Amino acid sequence: MSRVKYSDEFKAQVVREVVEKDRTIASVAASYDLVPQTVGNWVARYRKEHSSQEESEAVAESAQIARLRAENRELRQENEFLKKAAAFFAQEQR
Template identity: 40%
Template sequence: MGTKSRKTYTPEYRREAARLVIDTGRPVAVVASEIGVGEQLLGRWVHAERARTDPGEAPLGLDERAELERLRRENQAMRMDNEFLGKAAAFFASKQNPRNGSR
């Protein structure tokens, strides 16, 4: 029976994994299972990344997190609406015929 060696992760990988949790607001458990690392390990990475990037920033409360999620959804819907309107405007602009035939 051999000894089991520990997996090692680069600092860049740790930061990127932590940013997945921080930037998306998804739970540590979900992200940990997706990327195949332990929850506690990823939790430590997230804590370290938060301390590294902005030590004075307090974590979001439940109300703030809910509003942030609502605003992100609203922002995504507005982006989709804007994209649709841009395509519609281009479509209608290409269909316009000159009134007097001079072009």
């Protein structure tokens, strides 16, 4: 079985179909009469090369959200404790 060499422009066009037009790899592969594995490899390579900044921003944002949720949970617990302490000391003074 011989390997077919596709041009970079053709690969880019196929990848754009998947990435920009939100088509599935299988449907794009079928429309161009390609093996889905091949199209999947092209898309994976494209995403690996072009997603470093977007991915790092998403990871940083997720980390910040997790940190803020933990801080929020801790502050709620402290607030509940202070409410209970205030109620306890208010009863003692009576």
